[in-house]
Amino acid sequence: MVVGEMPEGLDFLVIGGGPGGYTAALEAAARGRSVTLVDRAGADGIGGTCLLEGCIPSKALIEVADLRHRSLDFAGGALGFDSAVPPDLTRFQEWKNGMVARLSSGVRSRLTKAGVTIVAGSFTFTGPQRGVIELDGDAPPQHVEFEGAVIAVGSTVTQIPPLPFDGETVFDAAGILDVSELPERLVVVGGGYIGMEIGTAHRKLGSDVTVVEAAETILPEMPQAAQKHVARRASKLGIEVLTGHTAQGRDADGIVIADDSGATRTLPADAVLVAVGRRPATRDLGLAAVGITADPAGLIPVGPDGLAAPGIAAVGDVVAGPALAHKAIAEARVAVDALCGRPAAMVSTAIPLVVFSDPEVAVVGVTESAAQQEGMSVSVLRMPIGASGRAATMGSTDGVAEIVVDVDTDAVVGGVLVGPHASELIGELTLAVEMAAAPADLALTIHPHPTLSEMLQDTAGLASDPTI
């Protein structure tokens, strides 16, 4: 240590202001810890990728696009809604930014009330229970010593060399959600959930949309039922989907893509969204100084209690598993328990995955194939969404409900929902999985009529023997 580096003693340090970070901060404060939260953007960074530039802004755009599209398209357009008015994205941006700011300030005020100190700067570990915060502006770096720390720095968007982000034509998801002028022709590179969500919203707002996906199918991580319904719907909406294609670069006319054989062509584009993945933002954390080695993908290995090293936990996108806010939040609670010396482990068994595509996709628990690999004997109860009267009244009959049942224990162990509001309906299935509900528990629970939730009751009812 050189003179002038007298470290300031901190109790509980949280690195990152996203859902994992702010949850850890609030939980630790509630346990009486003195909490300091460091985020590169300081108070402006509270909410993280999810709230400020990801989940929340994209859902706002999807909602607006859906409103417009549904009003025009309802009953095949036969009801005569006026299609003349073009969407005004400037007004959308004002509304969305206000809404995001309100939510972020809500989280900030909770942190403030809990006594959490928010510091703007970037943190680097320098030794066991030590680190340095490079503060914004001209302030000298602040050396700190901490009792416990939570790494919740999240992830950054993956850039591909042929199409570097320029903020004018080539955007990441956050960038495209901020534009005030609807692109006439949008090319989406990456047919995963972000690409399909934003691409579909743009199509519904009026853009011509082409999705370029290297894999053989869109939503490659999702169950087949989901891929099939979303692809079919995309085609109906007029989205061009080019699977087995990769982006090669740009030329004067637009984006150059190549198919499996190497043959290239150019797609005209006013805007390009590159959404091919995210990478944990663990590179510049100085992990070596605390004996942590991230894996080649940048993920930090942790134990069941979330600890990566003595006194240091990691949560959210920087640890294995899907990069989801609700996973980060659950992990943050476990991490705080561990750092406060309490028994700590994830007590939940299922993390729901949701895609706000059209139709929506939601998956929870084990899939049929995963169950079979584990040697479980499962049956799958399946019903098309078209069987739902409520779905018919909504004009949204594409989709399916699937419930995976462990035959030996008669317990619901997973499920796939594809259809309107699947993102909401998956909550009931998640609870069923957690509680090890029998299909009969769902079937004998009275659901309101006419609703989409009845689909779960009816699907579960397929398990019962009608002769009983």
Add this chain to the structure above:
Amino acid sequence: MSSFEYRLPDVGEGLDAAEIITWHVSVGDAIVPDQVLADVETDKSVVEVPSPVEGTVAELTGAPGDLIDVGAVFAIITVSDEATHEPAPASPPSPDEGDPYATMAAPEAETAATAQDGVGEGPSAAGAGESDALVTPRRVLASPATRRVALGLGVDLASVRGSGPGGRVTKDDVHRHIDDAGSSSAGSEPAVADDPPSAATRPAPPESRDTTVTPLRGLRRQIAKNMVASWTSVPHITDFREVDATALVAARRTVNAHLADSGRDEKITFLPFLVRAVSIALATSPKFNASLDMEGEEISYFGPRNIGLAVSTDAGLFVPVLKNSQAMSLVGISQASEALADRARNRTISSEEMSDGTFTITNYGSYGGWLGTPIIRPPESAIAGFGKIEDRVVAVNSAPAVKPILPLAVSADHRLIDGADMGVFLRTLTNLLEDPVRMMAEDF
């Protein structure tokens, strides 16, 4: 190659542990599916535990004499990855259900959406990057709230017996597990010197070379648990009679003469008469062939008279059950009960043959006993004990006379059965035994 953790299946019905008798394999042995790994002694019988997979024995947990909890790791078997992809066999040794405890190393991390599950479900990987080593055990069925309770109490959920359907574990099960563990460990630890001795504290055994301490295992352990459960939950009343067995002795002689005359090389004991008499008396006193359920607040009256017959064996007491005794002849009862007793003595009797009893007979006369106080076997409501028939001096017409006397005791559940009920039942039983011809009056 990956590891298969074989957890001890429920090799009986509702058992919670088994004692290892013999290992049939050693570490390093190559094994095939269904090859017997070990003999284990459960509370009821000795059972062979076969391997559900093909592979090489990597570890055997426990030595002969060790008590292994159902659901605890029993053997670790290295299986080839090819084998890993095959679904686990559907029929492990448990007769009635799949093996809910077998765990298989997941070859692929298609568990991305599965929460890191640290709560007591087998070993957890140290890091996410080690998915190859990540054993993804079959999930113990329990709600998150229950998991949190288990976590807080440091309980391995996989070791808790679930009382719910399909073995679902409730919060109560976790607490019960703690209570059970607490009481068993309290018994094995010497009393702390500072603690004043209390009625509940067992004195430490004297340290002497003459003292032999053996673990409480297998059948003896189960008998102990059953006796305590009965004695502490059922308020017993016991009443006694001395039955004039003159006619009974004559009747048996007649039946055996009949068997000899018809060229059959068999004789009957007094037991068939006792079973027959009890069976008839139960029909007229249904409360004695019933079960009281405090939790459900109901009383079940049983139709069949399934008579449990206490059989003493080298290992301890067995109670095979003579089903539908009311429909059997004296000779039929004799043959069936002999067969059951034989199977109990050589420990080939099945759990089914020892279940569904509605009343029990114990014959302590066989080892010279006179009067006893039998302990009821819940959920039954009563038990009859018979002593040895001996000549006794009794008063006949105000004068002493010598007669063969059968001493008889009946214990009954006083929650269900009043003293007056006991009087009626014993009078019926006594009348039938003092004049066996009365037994002819009832349906066979």
